[in-house]
Amino acid sequence: MSDSMPGPGTVHATTSGATSGEAAQGSPDEDTVPGAATVSEPAAPAPLGIARTPTGNAEVDARLERLADADHLTADGHVEVYEDVHRGLRDALTALDAGPAPAPMPSYNHRS
Numbered sequence: 001m002s003d004s005m006p007g008p009g010t011v012h013a014t015t016s017g018a019t020s021g022e023a024a025q026g027s028p029d030e031d032t033v034p035g036a037a038t039v040s041e042p043a044a045p046a047p048l049g050i051a052r053t054p055t056g057n058a059e060v061d062a063r064l065e066r067l068a069d070a071d072h073l074t075a076d077g078h079v080e081v082y083e084d085v086h087r088g089l090r091d092a093l094t095a096l097d098a099g100p101a102p103a104p105m106p107s108y109n110h111r112s
Contacts, residue, residue: 059092
């Protein structure tokens with residue numbers, strides 16, 4: 001008994017009668033190819049139905065409501081809305097990090 005592998009010049013027969021080194025003869029008609037994709041029109045825009053819960057911050061809530069604009073656009077129009085909302089939310093977060101301006105320090109008049 002031998003555990004050797006067939007060499008590179010070995011040809012194996014397939015169930016169709018063609019050898020593994022030969023190309024299959026003939027090709028199926030393009031109209032009858034199983035699993036072929038059919039071309040159809042894209043679906044019309046439709047709301048996703050995702051509820052937006054108010055945060056209590058008027059600026060953030062306004063940006064989140066802007067997301068509803070994407071419900072009436074085709075997918076290629078979503079990018080502009082998402083980028084606008086992202087930019088607004090980033091600006092709101094940056095403003096929170098900055099915090100309020102420091103209170104002015106009282107000045108003292110020293111008389112000598």
